[in-house]
Amino acid sequence: MSHYLFILVGAVLVNNVVLVKILGLCPFMGVSKKLETAYGMGAATTFVLTMATGASYIIDHYLLIPFGLEYLRTLSFIVTIAAIVQLTEMVIAKTSPTLQQTLGIYLPLITTNCAVLGVPLLNIANGHNFVESLLFGAGSAVGFSLVLILFAGIRERIEGADVPVHFRGAAIAMVTAGLMALAFMGFAGLDKYQ
Amino acid sequence: MLMNLFKFKGGVKPPTNKTQSLGKPIAQAPIPSRLVVPLHQSIGGTPRPVVQAGDKVLKGQLIGEADGWISAAVHAPTSGTVVEVAMHVQPHPSGLDALCVVIEPDGKDEWIPREPVNYKALTPEQVRERLQQAGVVGLGGAVFPTHGKLTASKTVPMEEMVINGAECEPFITCDDLLMRERAEEVVRGIGIFRDLLQPKRVLIGIEDNKPEAAAAMRAAVQAVGENFEVIPVPTLYPAGGAKQLIRVLTGKEVPAAKRSTDLGVQCFNVATAYTAWRAITHGEPVVSRLVTVTGNVHEPRNYEVLIGTPMDELLKLATPHPDTDGIIMGGPMMGFLVPQPDVPVVKATNCLIAHSDRLFPPKAPEMPCIRCGSCAQACPHELQPFEMYWFSRAKNFGKTQEYHIFDCIECGCCSFVCPSRIPLVQYFRFAKSEIWAREREKNAADQAKERFEFKQLREEREKAEKAEKLAKAAAAQAAKKAAEAAAAAAAGDTAATSPQAADAPAIDAEKAARQAAIQAAMERAKAQREAAQPKNTDNLTPDQQQAAAEIEARRAAARLAVPEAPANEKSE
Amino acid sequence: MDILLAIAIMALGAVVLGAALGYASIKFKVEGDPLVDKIEAILPQTQCGQCGYPGCKPYAEAIAKGEAEINLCPPGGMEGVQRLADLLGREVKPLDAEEKPKQVAIIDENTCIGCTLCIQACPVDAIIGAAKQLHVIIGPQCTGCELCLPPCPVECIHMEPIAENIDNWKWKYPVVELKAAPMREAA
Secondary structure, X not given: OHHHHHHHHHHHHHOOOOOOOOXXXXXXXXXXXXXXXXXXXXXXXXXXXXXXXXXXXXXXXXXXXXXXXXXXXXXXXXXXXXXHHHHHHHHHHHHOHHHHHHHHHHOHHHHHOHHHHHHHHHHHHOOOOHHHHHHHHHHHHHHHHHHHHHHHHHHHHHOOOOOOHHHXXXXXXXXXXXXXXXXXXXXXXXXXXX | OOOOOOOOOOOEOOOOXXXXXXXXXXXXXXXXXXXXXXXXXXXXXXXXXXXXXXXXXXXXXXXXXXXXXXXXXXXXXXXXXXXXXEEEEOOOOOOOEEEEEEEEEOXXXXXXXXXXXXXXXXXXXXXXXXXXXXXXXXXXXXXXXXXXHOOOOOOOOOOEEEEEEOOOOOOOOHHHXXXXXXXHHHHHHXXXXXXXXXXXXXXXXXXXXXXXXXXXXXXXXXXXXXXXXXXXXXXXXXXXXXXXXXXHHXXXXXXOOOOHHHHOEEEEEHHHHHHHHHHHHOOOOOOXXXXXXXXXXXXXXXXXXXXXXXXXXXXXXXXXXXXXXXXXXXXXXXXXXXXXXXXXXXXXXXXXXXXXXXXXXXXXXXXXXXXXOHHHHHOOOOOOHHHHHHHHHXXXXXXXXXXXXXXXXXXXHHHHHOOOOOOHHHHHHHHHHHHHHHHHHXXXXXXXXXXXXXXXXXXXXXXXXXXXXXXXXXXXXXXXXXXXXXXXXXXXXXXXXXHHHHOHHXXXXXXXXXXXXXXXXXXXXXXXXXXXXXXXXXXXXXXXXXXXXXXXXXXXXXXXXXXXXXXXXXXX | OHHHHHHHHHHHHHHHHHHHHHHHHHHOOOOOOHHHHHHHHHOOOOOOOOOOOOOXXXXXXXXXXXXXXXXXXXXXXXXXXXXXXXXXXXXXXOOOOOOOOOEEEEEOOOOOOOOOHHHHHOOOOOEEOOOOOOOEEOHHHOOOOOOOOOOOOOOOEEEEEOOOXXXXXXXXXXXXXXXXXXXXXXX
């Protein structure tokens, strides 16, 4: 059981997709200006990522491997992810049009979010089984949401700070992200007992 | 007098500076050369002026009539002549003008006929109305019309009535002296409030640095034979804040966005009780009040001052030191520098402090917030001033509201303790007034939208009505024409021999063309009507169809030409 | 053979996903556009038509459809543009006209001939009067849209900025800016 916990904690904190693996930086910088949007993006990505890991595991194990089509992995994963993202977008458009507008282009861009493709590929590289894959996917998604929300909270505060003129906007955001990544390095080794 | 007192969080202990002005009894300030009485002296509607330039007025005569229920009347403070009703600078931090009645006193100080009444013979409504007519407002600083607070809630039983004699602001001593010298009238005034609200207990809270006042009040309560409890409360600023005093005396904490009356508590100032008593049983409206004149002066003292007295004239009585460079209205914590020295004393003026750099050294420049949290510890409302400051400064007003900026009473404790000397209250006032402005704009926009939509609706309706009228007129015309044509045909060739026959074909052709056009238009309209026919007539039961046919028949008989009306009314 | 299999599997996948998406697009069909209301709530409702649309609602609809820029509303000012940008996730653009202080229309009583033309032009019914009678503008209802100015045949209407009084006075921002900061760049 503790094995699963390690996978989860490892995915959320130790091997955080954004700050340690440096995946999915586009929405991390793009949708972190406001806390509300960050919540929405976090939720959407969590949903897509978890679904994508599950679906890609099934496709890989029951379609691609039996027929010896491993070389189609990237292609079929991307197609699956694209379909899931489309689905998510439709649901969001129905339930929360404002969120859809604020997420804007970043919502369809979850398709090309490297974290979403990277996590299923990492699952296969690590030889995870189905439950492990799902846990790893969900953990990565939670980790992504966590840093996105933390970052958005910090950026909201930075809005009110006396930032030197030339550091305003993206520059101070990059500096902040760097400091956050340093902080997350402190989690290294937390999962070394497995 | 063993009573369990409660505590409120936070608070500060600034030097009280009260002894200076306590040495002498209350003095009557002389009638000034000119009185400028602002009409808007209380919260609520602005009273309408009822006098004109040149009118002679007597002391206590109505000059501003209350506008609406939450509004209080304004009276002439002395007898004299109205010089003008004009805009004058107000004792307000904005330094803007408002409508004032300017009176030149005649020096006689002649009262209107005062009619003392026994309030016990009046109904509660009459008492409230009299208080409104007499311009009795909360003299603790908020100047809320008192009669508006004297209606007992129907749902919540009135448990406690708290009388505020705490007077926690430094320098101010007017309530202290009022309680010392006129305790009996204060107690009788409290009696009026008690009779109107019927609370179970009456608690008079007085800070424990005013033992003389507390003793005088206790003696008066006994002399009058009441059962009010006089309770000394610990000296801690802002113990005199209504919510704080309620907390200390009753242990009840008034939640955000609720009023103390929702908890069965109502709070009045001692000076309010005094003026209410004078107004009811002496028939004297509020034309003067006690003002502490202190600060950078030789003889700090409390004066009974006519409303409308220019502040500089009042200050002269206490002989200010030559380096006086401004007047603070209110205390050093919550007061403000008045924009001009000659602004009038109003009902909200409890204290004038002569300002000098010696007494109030200029603040060192503001430093960045170090997030030490001192302000949060000092805040008597348990808010987080450093967060509200941060977001006010960033103009992120939505966030300031999330941190409950509207619960802030602007007591100044946070600014007082701030090691970076940040004028926090200034930021909160800025944020609040911006939020209010936005609210006003939003309301105006909503109203404009409503009116715009209504106008569009009306225009649409008018257009439709007009079209209908035109169509009817055209139909009538066509029918008439048809009848004429038939008549002409019947008349036969006899008509052809008439002199007009020559140009008749031309006219006929023209008419025919027009008629054809009208016909075509009507047909189009009919087609449209048919297209728009409700679908609910399509699949009806035979019964319904029969009913519809009957209705149609009746309609035809009654010549109701409205085929587009739903035909199955009966089936509904 | 392998390649055919691969094609067949990918085709199968495409059919399954396509069917799922097609079903979802029917199931989650959005009726109307709830966004229009949110946009309209930000617009100042002056109904002045300065954006080129006949009223605030048509402009809101045009923005929601993506046909119109967000910087066309002068009465909303830069702040309105900012809020629209926040709502829609679009970039802040400088206002397409100069920003004016809020104003109200005033009718000169001596020149008004009572022609009722301005009454018809007023989008919010803020002018009262009758034919050959003096017209009066209800100050609090006037949105300052200036639509009554052109129809007046005797030019008796003029605009006046709303003066500051004690009720609408605002506390000033306590920060003294040493130098104007440039526009924040979108990250």
